[in-house]
Amino acid sequence: MIITKQKPLEEILEFLKNHKRIFIVGCGACATLCKTGGEEEVLQMKKILEKKGFEVTGDVIPDETCHIPLTERKLREKKKELKKSDAILILACGSGVQSISLTAKQPVYPGIDSLFIGNVLRFGSFVERCSACGNCYLGETTGICPITCCPKTILNGPCGGVEEGKCEVDPNMDCVWIKIYERLEEKGELDKMKKIKSPKKYHLKKNPNSLTVDK
Amino acid sequence: MQSLQESLKSNQFTITAEVCPPKGADVKDFISKALALKERVNAINVTDNQRAIMRLGSLGASIILLSHNIDPIYQLTCRDRNRIALQSDLLSAAAFGIKNVLLLTGDHVSAGDHIDAKPVFDLDSVQLIDIASRLNHGFSAIDKPIKGKTSFFIGGVVNPGASPLEPEMITFEKKVQSGARFFQTQAIYDIEKLKRFLHFVNKLDVYILAGILVLKSAKMARFLNDNVAGVNVPQDLIKQLEDSKDPLEKGIEIAAEQIRSLKNICHGVHIMTVGQEEIINNILDKID
Numbered sequence: 249m250i251i252t253k254q255k256p257l258e259e260i261l262e263f264l265k266n267h268k269r270i271f272i273v274g275c276g277a278c279a280t281l282c283k284t285g286g287e288e289e290v291l292q293m294k295k296i297l298e299k300k301g302f303e304v305t306g307d308v309i310p311d312e313t314c315h316i317p318l319t320e321r322k323l324r325e326k327k328k329e330l331k332k333s334d335a336i337l338i339l340a341c342g343s344g345v346q347s348i349s350l351t352a353k354q355p356v357y358p359g360i361d362s363l364f365i366g367n368v369l370r371f372g373s374f375v376e377r378c379s380a381c382g383n384c385y386l387g388e389t390t391g392i393c394p395i396t397c398c399p400k401t402i403l404n405g406p407c408g409g410v411e412e413g414k415c416e417v418d419p420n421m422d423c424v425w426i427k428i429y430e431r432l433e434e435k436g437e438l439d440k441m442k443k444i445k446s447p448k449k450y451h452l453k454k455n456p457n458s459l460t461v462d463k
Numbered sequence: 464m465q466s467l468q469e470s471l472k473s474n475q476f477t478i479t480a481e482v483c484p485p486k487g488a489d490v491k492d493f494i495s496k497a498l499a500l501k502e503r504v505n506a507i508n509v510t511d512n513q514r515a516i517m518r519l520g521s522l523g524a525s526i527i528l529l530s531h532n533i534d535p536i537y538q539l540t541c542r543d544r545n546r547i548a549l550q551s552d553l554l555s556a557a558a559f560g561i562k563n564v565l566l567l568t569g570d571h572v573s574a575g576d577h578i579d580a581k582p583v584f585d586l587d588s589v590q591l592i593d594i595a596s597r598l599n600h601g602f603s604a605i606d607k608p609i610k611g612k613t614s615f616f617i618g619g620v621v622n623p624g625a626s627p628l629e630p631e632m633i634t635f636e637k638k639v640q641s642g643a644r645f646f647q648t649q650a651i652y653d654i655e656k657l658k659r660f661l662h663f664v665n666k667l668d669v670y671i672l673a674g675i676l677v678l679k680s681a682k683m684a685r686f687l688n689d690n691v692a693g694v695n696v697p698q699d700l701i702k703q704l705e706d707s708k709d710p711l712e713k714g715i716e717i718a719a720e721q722i723r724s725l726k727n728i729c730h731g732v733h734i735m736t737v738g739q740e741e742i743i744n745n746i747l748d749k750i751d
Contacts, residue, residue, distance in 0.1 A: 399571050400541075400582070404589035405634035407568045408622045408649060411692040417571045429630040441630075444637050447546060447590045447604065 249278040250314075250341040251366035251374045252285070255359060261300065263357040264335060269303045271326070271333035272359075273348060275313035275340035283372065284360045285309070285339030293339060293359065305332040313344030320351065382452035388440050390431040395448070397424035403445040405429075466534040467506035467563050468616045470731070471645060471670045477731030479536060479647065479672055480743050481508040484519035490527060493519075496740045497533055503747050506534040506563055508647070508733070515542065515575025522552055526559045536618065537561045540569025545585040546594065546604050553598055557613040565618040565647065566591045589637045592617055596642030617642050621671075622649035623660035624693040632663065639667050647733040649693050650676030652700060654724060661729055670730040675721055677736045677746065678714040681705040715742055719749035 264270060272290050279285025287309060294304045306329025310322040323330060330336075335355050338345045341362040349356040366374035379396045385403070386393060395401050399417040406425035409416025413426045432438050464470075470477040482497050484490075497507055507528055511521040525535035537556050539549065556564065568588040572580050586594070594604045601612035619638040625631035635646075651657050651673055664671055676694070678684050681704040684696040700717060707713035722732050734743050 399573070400568055400584045400587070402568060402584070402587040404587050404637050406625075406630045407588075407634075408620060408625070408631075409570070409692045410625060410631070412626055416692055417573055426627065426630055429627075429633070433629075438633070441633055442636070444589060444593065444641060447586050447594075450585070 249281060249366055249368075250343070251363045251376075252279050252282045252341050252360040253363055254284050254289070254339075255361055257296065260337065260357070260359055264297075264302065264337065267302070267335035267355070269305050269333045269335075270297055271305050271330050271336045271354075272297075272307040273313065273319075273323075273336060273338045273340060273344070274307065274309035275344050276309050276311040277313070279313070279340050279344070279360065280309075281368070282374070285313075285344075289339055293337065297337075305329045313338070313340035313347055316347045319344075319347045323348070380453075381448070382454075382457070383449050385445075388443075388445070389428045390435065390437070390440075392424055392428050392431065394424050394428065401448075403448065405441060464502060464505055464534075467536065467645070470505040474730075475505075476726055477670075477672060478504045478747070479506045479508060479731065479733045480504045480740065481510060481733070481735050482524075482740055483510050483513060483738060484521060484524040486516070486518050488519065490519065490524070493524065494527065494531065497528055498531060499741065500743055501531070501533050503744055504734075505731075506536050508536040508538055508565060511538040511540045511567075511569070512543065512575070513570070515570045515572050515577070515580075517575070517577055522556055522561075525556065525561050529560055534563065535561060536563040536565050538565045538567065539591070540567045541584050541586045541588065541591055542569030542572065543580075543583055545583055549586065549591060550594060550598065550604060553595055553613065553615070554609070557598070557611075557615065562614065563616045563618060563645075564595060565620070566595060566643070567620055588619060589634065589641055592619055592638050592643050593641035599642070616644060618645040618647065619643040620649065621646045621660075622693040623651055623657050624649060624653065624695055626693065628660075636667075639669055643669065645670040645672065645730075647672045648674040650674040650687070650691075650735065652694070652696050652721070654721075654728075657725075658728060672731045672733040673725050673729050675718050675732050675734045677718045677734065677739070677742060678704055678710075679737075679739070680710045680714070711742070715745050716749065718746045722746070722750050 274285040274290040290307050297304055306326050308322050308326045310319040313319050337357050337359045339359045345358045364376040365378050367377050369375055381395045406423050410423045415421040415423045432441050480500050485493050509521045509524045512518055521538050525537040528535040572582040595615050595617050598613040603609050621635045681701050684701045687694045688696055704710045704713050
C-alpha cells in the first residue's frame, strides 16, 4: 500500500490562503489505514478549516481514490457541493490527487505527502521493502531487496561502511547485505552472492510507467 | 620517483598519499602540498568529493598533478554520476594520460554537505571496476567497440577490519575478478588482522597498500573508534597519545613505526592525514 503522512498544517493553509470555500476528498484505502485520509481525518480537517474561517462545502471518501472511474463517479454524486467550492483539498496519495486534478475546474491541493510503498508491521507502523523497480532480484537475494534496503542500491555485496552489521547511513539499521549473506550461508547458497551482478536495467523503470493487461 | 605501477611491479615498497582538492577554484595550496610530496611518494590519490562534500573535481585535480609530473591516482565514485558520465570521465582521464584509477561506490550523500542532492549509485564499485576493464579491452559497458582502448591500472578499496569479514571478502574477490590490480585498505591499526587478510590475498595476483591514518590526538582516535566503520584504534595507542606532551609528534612516531613493521609484509602503504599533508614528510623522514 502507499504510505502517506499529513503535510504540516501551515503548508496546507499557505496553499489555501487565497481561497474561501473548500471541498475535501479522502481515500477509503491506503490513506484510511495510514490515518491520513479516512473518515476521522477528513472530519478533523473540516473542523480545523472551519475554525480558521473557511467554509467547507462538502466532502467525499472514494473507496480507492487512485481508481479514476470510481472516483469520478463518486465526485459526480457531490456535484453541487463541488460546484460551490473554489478549491479542493485532497487527503490521498499523489495518485489519488491526480485522479481528480485532470478534470477538476478549481485548483487542487494535496493535504498529505506520499512516502513509499509499504508493508504493515503492526497497526500504524509501516516499512518500505519494495521500490517497484521493474526488474525483481529477490530470487537471487533470499527474498531481501538490496535495491530498496541498501541506501546505495548496491548489487554486489556490502560497502565499506558496515560496522558490526549495521549501515553507515543509519546505525540503527541492519546492513541488508550482511542479512543476505547470513541467509544465503544458512541455506548453503553463497554462490548466489559470489556471482557478479551486472548493472541494473533502469529502462525497465520508466518514468512515467503504464501497463495495459491483455485479456 | 618511480610511478605507482613501476614501483609495485618492481617489488619496491610503495608509498602513496592523499591530497584533497580545494573547496573552490584556487588550486595554489593544493599544488604546493602535492609538490612537497613529489619526491617522497610514488603516487598521490585525488579524492572525489570525499565524504560527499562538494569540492573541485578529482579529474581536473588529477590532470593538474600530471602537469607537474606527479603520478595521480584518480579516484572516481558511483555516487554522483551514472554509467554514461563515469565512462565518459574515464575516457577523458585516459586521453589526458592518467593511468591509475581508484574506483569506489562512494560515501552516501547523507554524510556530506549537500544532503538534498540525488544519490545516483547507478553502478556499484564492482560494476565500475568491470566497466573500466572493458574500456581497457576496447569495449564500452554495452560491449560496443570504442575508438582507442584505455590502459588503466585499476584499483579498489578493501577493509581488512570489516566486521563481519566474510561478506567484505566476497566483495573484494569480485573486485579482483572484475579487474582490480591494486588495493588500498581502510586505516588499519591491528597488524594481526592485516596479516590474516594478507594470508587470504596471497593466492591472488594483486598488490595491497595498507592504509595508515595518522593519529593526531587521543580525541581523534576515540572519534575514529566511535564513528568510522572497521577502524579500531587499540587502547594502548590511545593511552600513548594521551600521555604525550606533543600528541601530533607521537602520532607521527606511531605512523612511522607502523610503516616500518609493514615493510616486509605488504607491497606498500597509503598514508592519510585528513588535511595535514605536510606531516607526511616528517613520517617518511623517520623511516628512511
